Structure formats: C-alpha cells, structure tokens
Amino acid sequence: MDSLDPRIQRLDKSQDLPEKENLDQLETYEVFLQLKENKPYQHVGVVHASDEDLAFLFAKEQYSRRLTCTGLWVVRTSNVYVSLTTDNNENVYERFEDGKEGDISFEVFHLLKRGKQHVHAGTINSDDIKSAFGIAAREFGETTALNVWIARSADFLKSDPGDVDIWSTLPDKKFRDALAYKAGDKLKNFLEKNRS
C-alpha cells in the first residue's frame, strides 16, 4: 500500500529530483579561543575564508568582539579528524586502539558534555592520525569524553603571543554588549515620566 502521508503523496516520483547546485561559499575554518591566560582553548564556531590568514582576521572580529580573549587558533575544517560520538556517558576514549608515539605533533580537543563546546585537552606526538587517537586515549582517557577532534599542530594558525594586545581594550568595549544599552532602564524611566 502507498504511503498515506500527504507529503509523500504529492511527490511526483516519476521525475528525478533536480540536482543541487554547489554552494557559492568559501570553505570553512574552525575557530578556537582562549578566554583567559592559562585556560584551555575552546571551540567557538566556524568562519568562511579562502585561507588561514583571512580566517584568522575574520575569526578575530567574529568571535572576539566582546568580553575577554587572550589567544585565537584557526584550522581548516577538512584538516580536523573527528571520532565517533558516544551516548549515555560512555567514554569515547575507550573505543580507540592504542597507538605508537612519533614525531608529528597533534592538538587534541574533546567534548565533555552534549551541548557544550570542544575544549583543548592537550598536545601529543604520534606517527599518524590513527595512532594519534590511541595516544590521546592514553594521555587524556581518564576523563570521560563523548567525542574527540584531532588535527596536526602544523595545520593551525595560532595568534602570536606578542600580539595579545589586539584584545587588550575588550573590557572597555561595553557598548558592544546588549546589557550596556540599559534599554530596560530607559524604557522604565520613560514610562514613569509619562505616567506622572
């Protein structure tokens, strides 16, 4: 029997679906911020860019326009290796086979809770990406993580420690925070003034 769902019924299945056009977009880069000195970098989102340098420029204004920031990393999305994602608090690190240490440096990020962002677990050295997951499990597996991202350290563009001052005025830029508009207070004053 054919489906009774009207959304299925109204489909003209005799015709092939039109092919989707490629998106007119630049590729994406993942952005990681350090909000305070000595805190781990954490994933904040993506930017579209044609290369790392522009991704860095864009990420700086996209993701560190407000509050505080002491460092920024970007890496091309296609250079990030992603593990499977576990459910029910199963530690994903336990799914990785042990690996061999080596000479290539990798950055490891893990997701500790659904709905949160990946945070930097640390840097490890290994021969290849498969081994890197094994080494990551050995180094960071005590922590229960649901998902792990690994990318070669060399693929990251990282802010120069000498340039940290580009963020030094952020705490002064309160006007970029909706809270600073005090719209509620202004409205209250206006209403009170008009009532009296």
Add this chain to the structure above:
Amino acid sequence: MNKTALKELLFKIADDQLILGHRNSEWTGLGPILEEDIAFSSMAQDKIGHSYAMYQILEELGEGDPDQVAFFRKAEEFHNSQLVELPIGEYSFSLIRHFLYDHSDFLRFDMLRNSSYELLAQVSSKIRSELKYHTMHARTWVKKLGTATDDSISRLQNDLDALMPYALGLFEKSPYEEEIISENIFGGEEELRSRWLELIAPIISKTELVLPDPEGVEPVMGGRIGKHTEYLQPLIDEMTEVMRIDPDAEW
C-alpha cells in the same frame, strides 16, 4: 605646554578618525562577504571610538562637549585630510585607503605613546593596540589581492595610484610644527611620513603592486586648514541628520 599647538594636533587626528570611521561604516551590510563585513564594520566602530577619545581630551583642554564638537561644525571647520572624506568607491578603493591610512595612524599613536602630554600618551597605548589589528587586516588583504589575479592586481594598482597623492596629504605640516616637536608633544609629520614609507614599502614590494615614488607625487594638501572636497559637507549632513532633528535628545 603650547595649548593651541596641542589642540590643532588633536583636532586633525580626531577628525580623520571620525570621518573615516563614518565612511567605512557605509560598507556595513554591503561588505563582500559576511565575515569581512563584520570585521570592517567593527574597525569603523573602533575609529569612531578613537575620535571620541580625542574629542574628550579636547574637552579637557576647554573645547566643548564631544558630541557638539563632532557633529555641529561646518565642513570648513574640519581638520581631516581629504583622503578620509573621499567616497568609498569599490571595495578595493576602500581597502587601499584603509591600508595607507591605518599604517600611518598606527605609527602616529606608536609615536604618541612618548608624548610629553601624559593624558595623550596614556590613551595612545590603547588606541595603538586596536590599530595593530587594523593594520594586520589591511596588510593581509593587500598581500592576498596584490598577488592574486590580473584583475585584483590591476584594481589595487589603480587605487594605489589614485590614493597616493591624498595619502601623502596626511602629513601636511601644522603651523605649530616646531613647537609640537620641541615640546615633545609629537615627533612631527616629517618623521611620521618617513616611518610610514619605511613600513609600507616592504609590504607592497612583496606583492605585484608598485608603490608610486613619493617624490614624483604632488601631495593633496589643504585638509588640515579646512580646505575640503565637495564630498565632506554631504557626509556631515547625513551623519548629523537624525541628531539635528532633536539636538537635545539623550542617547
């Protein structure tokens, strides 16, 4: 300290920042891609912030309320260079102006960190740190587009040729140049101009672009003494349109 000289210096800096900040904000919503739109708009906002800091110092020195000073003067009372008032043109034009102006502004504040006028020296460190990103942004784009395609290279070259005379006008000397230098308020336009050329020439030489020989270019002067192009007054009118409806409104 020579107050008149100091005020003249502050006015030209503040007016450059206010007018360019407003011009660059005209790209908001129209930038080439979303991310660049946000970055360019953010920097335009920074520039307005820098001008506000300068107008606040001027208020300390006896000038009026910053908003009044910024918004209720006629074009001929503005001391900005003609470079910053030109219409935004195509994006390459705005980028080259951003590149030429921001490198000079960065160096100006780099020098002003040592100003004998302490209030200015303090503010300068902060402004310099924001301009560091602005120059990073400008440099990165010029390097990319200046080595990309024949089209991008020729566009940037045309804009560079057109804007160089205006950019050299940034360094128009003050009538109080000697006092400003001898009282260590600021190292002077001559010094700034040569540091600027030293900074931008190597960046341009790493691209396919050619920096016009500054000795062969006639600088466009006059902005500092209130001589402006036909484009400034309409900008001021537009910028103050809402404010003039109710000058006493609280924002």
